[in-house]
Amino acid sequence: MAKTVNVWIDGHHLEVPDTMTIIEAADKYGINIPRLCYHPDLPPTANCGVCVVELAGSPTPKRACCTPVSEGMKISSNSKKLRAYRKTLVEMILSNHEVVCPTCAANNKCELQTLANNLGVDPDALPNILHKKPVDLSSPSIIRDVNKCIACGRCVTVCNEVQTVNALTFSDRGIEAHIDTAFSNGMATSPCVNCGQCTVYCPTGALREKSEIDQVWEAILDPEKHVVVQEAPAIRVSLAEEFGMELGTVTAKKMYAALRKIGFDAIMDTNFTADLTIMEEGTECVAKLKAGEKRPLITSCSPGWIKFMETYYPDLADCVSTAKSPMSMFGVLAKTYYAQEQGIDPAKIVSVAVMPCTAKKFEARRPELRDSGYQDTDYVLTTREFIRMIKEAGIDFKSIKEEEADEGMSFYTGAGTIFGATGGVMEAAIRSAYTLVTGEELEDIDIVGVRGLQGVKEATVNVPGFGDLRVAVAHGLGNARKVMDAVREGLATKGESPWHFIEIMACPGGCVGGGGQPYGNSMAMRARRGEGLYEEDRKLTYRKSHHNPEVKRIYERFLGAPNSELAHKLLHTHYFERSVSTGQVVKEATHKHH
Amino acid sequence: MYKEICSKYAPTKDNLIYILHEIQDTHPQHYISEEAVEAVSEYLKIPSNHIYGVLTFYTMYSTKPRGKNIIRLCESPPCYIKGSDNIMRKLRTELGVEEGGTTKDGLFTLELCACLGVCGNAPVMMINDDVYGDLTEEKVEEILEKVRRRK
Numbered sequence: 001m002a003k004t005v006n007v008w009i010d011g012h013h014l015e016v017p018d019t020m021t022i023i024e025a026a027d028k029y030g031i032n033i034p035r036l037c038y039h040p041d042l043p044p045t046a047n048c049g050v051c052v053v054e055l056a057g058s059p060t061p062k063r064a065c066c067t068p069v070s071e072g073m074k075i076s077s078n079s080k081k082l083r084a085y086r087k088t089l090v091e092m093i094l095s096n097h098e099v100v101c102p103t104c105a106a107n108n109k110c111e112l113q114t115l116a117n118n119l120g121v122d123p124d125a126l127p128n129i130l131h132k133k134p135v136d137l138s139s140p141s142i143i144r145d146v147n148k149c150i151a152c153g154r155c156v157t158v159c160n161e162v163q164t165v166n167a168l169t170f171s172d173r174g175i176e177a178h179i180d181t182a183f184s185n186g187m188a189t190s191p192c193v194n195c196g197q198c199t200v201y202c203p204t205g206a207l208r209e210k211s212e213i214d215q216v217w218e219a220i221l222d223p224e225k226h227v228v229v230q231e232a233p234a235i236r237v238s239l240a241e242e243f244g245m246e247l248g249t250v251t252a253k254k255m256y257a258a259l260r261k262i263g264f265d266a267i268m269d270t271n272f273t274a275d276l277t278i279m280e281e282g283t284e285c286v287a288k289l290k291a292g293e294k295r296p297l298i299t300s301c302s303p304g305w306i307k308f309m310e311t312y313y314p315d316l317a318d319c320v321s322t323a324k325s326p327m328s329m330f331g332v333l334a335k336t337y338y339a340q341e342q343g344i345d346p347a348k349i350v351s352v353a354v355m356p357c358t359a360k361k362f363e364a365r366r367p368e369l370r371d372s373g374y375q376d377t378d379y380v381l382t383t384r385e386f387i388r389m390i391k392e393a394g395i396d397f398k399s400i401k402e403e404e405a406d407e408g409m410s411f412y413t414g415a416g417t418i419f420g421a422t423g424g425v426m427e428a429a430i431r432s433a434y435t436l437v438t439g440e441e442l443e444d445i446d447i448v449g450v451r452g453l454q455g456v457k458e459a460t461v462n463v464p465g466f467g468d469l470r471v472a473v474a475h476g477l478g479n480a481r482k483v484m485d486a487v488r489e490g491l492a493t494k495g496e497s498p499w500h501f502i503e504i505m506a507c508p509g510g511c512v513g514g515g516g517q518p519y520g521n522s523m524a525m526r527a528r529r530g531e532g533l534y535e536e537d538r539k540l541t542y543r544k545s546h547h548n549p550e551v552k553r554i555y556e557r558f559l560g561a562p563n564s565e566l567a568h569k570l571l572h573t574h575y576f577e578r579s580v581s582t583g584q585v586v587k588e589a590t591h592k593h594h
Numbered sequence: 595m596y597k598e599i600c601s602k603y604a605p606t607k608d609n610l611i612y613i614l615h616e617i618q619d620t621h622p623q624h625y626i627s628e629e630a631v632e633a634v635s636e637y638l639k640i641p642s643n644h645i646y647g648v649l650t651f652y653t654m655y656s657t658k659p660r661g662k663n664i665i666r667l668c669e670s671p672p673c674y675i676k677g678s679d680n681i682m683r684k685l686r687t688e689l690g691v692e693e694g695g696t697t698k699d700g701l702f703t704l705e706l707c708a709c710l711g712v713c714g715n716a717p718v719m720m721i722n723d724d725v726y727g728d729l730t731e732e733k734v735e736e737i738l739e740k741v742r743r744r745k
Contacts, residue, residue: 160641160643160644166641166642166643166644167643168643169643169644169646169647170647170651171646171647171650172650172651173650173651180646180650181643182628182631182642182643182645182646183628183631183646183657190643191641191642191643580635580641580642581628581631581632581635581642
């Protein structure tokens, strides 16, 4: 049991539980102790030493991030000695850092830059001793630039402990210590699933997405090309915070206006294919339920999760929905359905996806996702890259006049928009699966049991004619591992899965917490963005995917029915087994059936 | 081969160091390969990247193939004061390799190491399990010749 203790920081009296560290107590009361490697979402590693404080009666300063509070503790967070310590530490870090702030992807978001600025550090106080090492460009998703790395260890913690992906590690020791992949093979030859959580937690620009901005501008400025753009659900709720508006504000129509101003030829929306995914995946789920299937159905939207599953759970690949992700459904339809409807040569179409995700860049390059006869999705921009393009185009996002998207593949329901938050796909699927099973409409459509940031969420929904539908939702791959281990065990010992239907998202918080989201991400910010999407859902006229008029239209005019032969050919995929050491394909895990 | 070594030890994490040592000691090139790490990873259920972290933390392990004989010259202060850098220069010219390098004939790998605990005979080096002290440039030539002849 936690006891309440009295501590004093800089003379302020605080009452806090004795389970807290000094930095947690200070944060709770709004006292900002300078820090660098510490992040509130992650266990402290005590690598940098910037958060040192003085304790009455202690001869040496202590690190606030890993020193627990105790009764009567008198803490000083600011003194001549501490200021000198911190300055020296930051000067030493800068002396072994590639200081190229103006062009760095993390400029203005870099925690080292901010700290150096706040402390008034002279960047030339110590000579720069950096021995430049090659930048790891092997991954299609993530660039790892060890020259900007300060060895804080956040990426190692998030990769190994939060995500349990086990791609990054500390290598060597002492002055030689650095972060690496096993045998320095590079990210592309590691179990990295491209989730990009390392990029959002990196305090500097050492980890970032592989930018495709130049290729997208090239396409936009090419009069021969017809550039179609789609935006993931999470994008519309992640722009406001970057342009002086309140965190969690949904700005879908400003987003469309900005895309049009940048010069995209057709502004569509991934939310449309999110609704379509529900029709395909929901139908697949209902077929399984009706057949009394003992193995669960697991969602397939999250590309980080898919590669993780292929690496660590290929034996359960047959449980994963064959439905492509909303992005890839959009990609293939842009070059088939849309091309046909508009009378445009698909060879001239360039399909761009704006995603909160670094793993989508990997997904877009999967060789099996070429059912249109072309690479279905040509380029993927992360939220961060899109924001850079808005800024490059000189758009005043806050005051830009709202515009509508173009018609055809852009209409969406509340079910589509909540795909961006953990539990959203499950909730959307239940809203429609209920109707698919019973032929009736679900009245109380707010399935709050699957909302929120608990790591693994469970709910039971009574579906007349079927019985109790048991569902689980996991976000963050460490939580996915727990659920998958339970499924594996359930199947081995009892011959059935503990749940019928499971949603898994690779990133903590779901897509609003994606690896392509703005730097300076925290769980608190992810929660707020998620709430923004649920608010939008409440306000929309249509809140069930099967009510989407454009979805109905695509089935009438093009696909026939959910899970039809054409739907299977274009909208469904298959999976592989991958090496745990290198992430490379070993063999097919499931077959594409058509 | 790696599986065989692994199976001599219980599959618990504390055996990692011992297994790695045995793999390295029994390998003709005195190193731990990626394949070896994969086998150990599977046996102990420790991810490869963690094992790589351990391998690179301890200087006694090598992740690169090495020569038949491993020379470790001490670079700690007592040996340095007694001229270990001259010995290093001599070794480099005699062998034609830099620090960490392996001779073309695969006979020697040249490494630097921390204190070997025989400071009274500084400068000191080890070749495999044998210690050679009070080194001079002439002595280095003799020792290398002796080891070469041993093959």
